[in-house]
Amino acid sequence: MKTECYIVRDLLPSYIDRLCSEETSRYIERHIDTCEQCAEHLHQMREEFDVHEEPDIQARIEQKKPFQKVAHYIDVQKSFMTFLRRSLWISIIVTVGFLIHSLIMFIDLNDDRQEAQAIEEQKGSILEDTLEVLETQKEPDEAALQSVFQKYNGELQYLAVFSNDDVEDFSLLRDGKTEPYPIELPRLQKGPTTIYPINYAQAALVVGKNGKITESIIPNDYDIGTIAMANDQWIVQFEYQDSYLETIEKAHQTKYYGPSTWTVFQLPLVLFIVTAFIFGNWLIQKRNSKPVENILD
Ligand SMILES: [Zn+2]
The missing domain is CATH 1.10.287 (Helix Hairpins)
Structure with missing residues (x-):
């Protein structure tokens, strides 16, 4: 090995780390080009350097791990x-x-609620209107009753008046048989009440769309289709037309089951x-x- 080789080899670590001046670097490179042994030495040093680097990288990765977790x-x-x-x-x-x-x-x-409400109010006015026209009369007047019926023509089937005096003897027609029927007069006097129809045969007067009805009537068996109300003298009962029963049923459903x-x-x-x-x-x-x-x- 020449003296030059010793000098170059002393400088190689700094050369690898790029710490040498340009002049020195050029001097080393020129020597390496001509000296196979020093070239080999540099190669070996570089390989070692890389191996040493490995743990460094590993350490850096380890260092970064907490950040990776974050x-x-x-x-x-x-x-x-x-x-x-x-x-x-x-x-x-x-x-x-x-x-x-x-x-x-x-x-x-x-x-639906408003419609049901309107129907409830209408029940009241049909019955109150009828009782009002009866107020001044000793016997129910056909023309007066007919005028009330006409007012609600599209909805009513029958409008009937019964005298209170007969209340004890009221009966109803069920399955073609006449049965005694306990009329709760106080309940009817409170306001419009849905009832099982009172037998029309006992009525003082019944009117339909063609006026007074004298032939026997089979009441509608629909359980909410007949309404009655009473004052001190009379009981008024009306029955809805079949075509109007669907509306009544809907109002009833809304009121009680809506x-x-x-x-x-x-x-x-x-x-x-x-x-x-x-x-x-x-x-x-x-x-x-x-x-x-x-x-x-
Ligand atoms: Zn050399």
């Missing part, structure tokens, strides 16, 4: 946020959909609570993820 945590959190956001949107859309559905139902229900307002809005209310719950979670997640993201920035 990054992974943020990834998970981000996908959870996405999930929450999507759930929130779906929940809002479903809630609004059911709310609209319930509102339409509620409007329909309100219409859904409550609470029932109509139950589902949207539950959905609203679910939406609010998801929104709350989303808000909390959003607030929690902010500081972690800030640290990484």
Whole structure:
């Protein structure tokens, strides 16, 4: 080995680390080009250097691991946020959909309630009108009764008047047989009452659309189709026309079996609570993820 070789080899570590000046580097390179042994030595040193680098990289990866965990945590959190956001949107859309559905139902229900109310009021006015025209009369007057009937012509089948004096003996026609019928006069005096029809044969006067009816009448067996009311002197009973019974039935259903307002809005209310719950979670997640993201920035 020449003296030059010793000098070059002393300089090689600095050369590999690029710490030499340009002049020195050029001097080393020129020597390497001409000296096979030193070239080989440099090659070996470089290989060793690479091997030494390995643990360094490993150490750096180890160092980064905590950050990778945080990054992974943020990834998970981000996908959870996405999930929450999507759930929130779906929940809002479903809630609004059911709310609209319930509102339409509620409007329909309100219409039905008003119609039922109107029918109830009409029952009262038919009976009150009749009792009013009877007030001044000793015997029920056909023309007066007919005028009331005409007023509700589209709805009534029969309008009948019974004298209170006969109340003990009232009977009804059931399956073609006459049965004693306990009339609760005080109940009828309170207002319009749905009753099982009093036998028309006992009426002081019955009118239909063509005036006074004298032939025997088989009452309608529909249990909410006949209404009666009484004052101190008379009992008035009317029967709805068959074509009007469907309306009566619907009003009856609405009044006694119709859904409550609470029932109509139950589902949207539950959905609203679910939406609010998801929104709350989303808000909390959003607030929690902010500081972690800030640290990484
Ligand atoms: Zn050499």
